[in-house]
Amino acid sequence: MVLLRHISVALTAAMVTLGSAIFIALNYFYPRRTWSPHAQYATIKEEKEDPRKRQVLVLGLDGAGKSSVLQGLTPGGAKRGRCRPTRGFNFISLSAPACQLDFLEIGGGEDLRPYWLEYLIRTHVLVYVVDSSDRGRLPLAKLELHRLLRVQPQLPVVVLGNKQDKPDAVSVSELHEALSLGSVVEDRKLFLLAAQLGSDSALRNSCRGLDTFQDLLLQLV
Numbered sequence: 001m002v003l004l005r006h007i008s009v010a011l012t013a014a015m016v017t018l019g020s021a022i023f024i025a026l027n028y029f030y031p032r033r034t035w036s037p038h039a040q041y042a043t044i045k046e047e048k049e050d051p052r053k054r055q056v057l058v059l060g061l062d063g064a065g066k067s068s069v070l071q072g073l074t075p076g077g078a079k080r081g082r083c084r085p086t087r088g089f090n091f092i093s094l095s096a097p098a099c100q101l102d103f104l105e106i107g108g109g110e111d112l113r114p115y116w117l118e119y120l121i122r123t124h125v126l127v128y129v130v131d132s133s134d135r136g137r138l139p140l141a142k143l144e145l146h147r148l149l150r151v152q153p154q155l156p157v158v159v160l161g162n163k164q165d166k167p168d169a170v171s172v173s174e175l176h177e178a179l180s181l182g183s184v185v186e187d188r189k190l191f192l193l194a195a196q197l198g199s200d201s202a203l204r205n206s207c208r209g210l211d212t213f214q215d216l217l218l219q220l221v
């Protein structure tokens, strides 16, 4: 019995010694890595924002003509065909002497509208495009516009009353009324411009109009 106990003690001691040896060996060959949030963070360098860049956010219901605006502003864009619905984002960048204008369109489909608000924070000017001939959806266009206006009370806004070439389009003054632009606080910079961009000839003819539009944006950013 005493002999058995001695054997068991000896075995336990041997196991402990072997375990310690394995532990020391593992630590020697595979040193443990300690994770430090600080060290991880330090590797992510903050990208400095280019002070020359100005973001113009282009929003509006689906089919209003946002991509057509971007296409019209792109040099040679008028020659391209009709735009397809934007499923996510659309982006163009224009260089002006004093700054770079980054136009960001987010598609106007119902599934994409909830994301609009997230992009207002980095924006310098909001361009809100409305299909003047889509009379049935003017109340929805108004609702969405005012939802945006509430979030950024100081953001300059240019409303483009597009598709003025269509026979059933509402006039600019009717649009002002339909979108309740009179209720917008006076200290906000707000402009309402008529536009027609869709058909090839309309796009070509409107290029001069878009120059004026671009000049206005340069004053607002």
Ligand SMILES: Nc1nc2c(ncn2[C@@H]2O[C@H](COP(=O)(O)OP(=O)(O)OP(=O)(O)O)[C@@H](O)[C@H]2O)c(=O)[nH]1
Pocket: 060, 061, 062, 063, 064, 065, 066, 067, 068, 069, 082, 083, 084, 085, 086, 087, 106, 107, 108, 109, 129, 162, 163, 164, 165, 166, 195, 196, 197, 198, 199, 202
């Ligand atoms: N007649 C006419 N058609 C236009 C005008 N502007 C755009 N369109 C047409 O309207 C359709 C929709 O235009 P888009 O520029 O794709 O509209 P969008 O606002 O970008 O739409 P989403 O990307 O779906 O949110 C296209 O077939 C255009 O050619 C316009 O001033 N007049």
Ligand SMILES: [Mg+2]
Pocket: 066, 067, 068, 083, 084, 085, 086, 090, 105, 107
């Ligand atoms: Mg589009």
